[in-house]
Amino acid sequence: MPLRSYPRQSRQLAAYVLAGGITAIAHYATLIGLVEFGRIDPVPATLAGFVLGALVSYTLNRWLTFDATRSHAQAGWRFALIAAGGFVVTGILMHLFVARAGLPYLPMQFVTTGIVMVFSFLGHKFFSFADRTG
Numbered sequence: 001m002p003l004r005s006y007p008r009q010s011r012q013l014a015a016y017v018l019a020g021g022i023t024a025i026a027h028y029a030t031l032i033g034l035v036e037f038g039r040i041d042p043v044p045a046t047l048a049g050f051v052l053g054a055l056v057s058y059t060l061n062r063w064l065t066f067d068a069t070r071s072h073a074q075a076g077w078r079f080a081l082i083a084a085g086g087f088v089v090t091g092i093l094m095h096l097f098v099a100r101a102g103l104p105y106l107p108m109q110f111v112t113t114g115i116v117m118v119f120s121f122l123g124h125k126f127f128s129f130a131d132r133t134g
Contacts (some may be wrong), residue, residue: 019060027053042105066129082123
């Protein structure tokens with residue numbers, strides 16, 4: 001059954017999950033590569049992964065998830081503002097979990113990703129991209 005035949009909200013959620021999965025692969029590959037091979041501390045490594053993931057996320061969500069009606073100039077700064085919030089939340093949570101509490105970085109990144117994902121979806125849906133009705 002083609003994706004277009006599903007209700008709009010279901011299509012949007014499925015596209016967001018797909019885009020998020022690809023974004024997460026970019027983020028986690030960067031994080032793990034920098035920590036395990038580059039011997040970089042997990043907090044700066046996850047922030048580097050976040051930046052790469054944000055670039056992937058913008059591209060995929062603009063194209064797949066949200067029927068963007070704003071130009072790149074209009075949506076770009078809005079997306080960057082929401083991404084900056086996610087960047088700060090990611091940095092704070094990972095610092096608290098890993099640097100302060102001494103918890104393992106990868107499971108804590110999964111927790112952090114879940115929290116930031118909800119924040120980001122709502123921010124992008126209602127602020128970054130104008131969402132066409134219908």
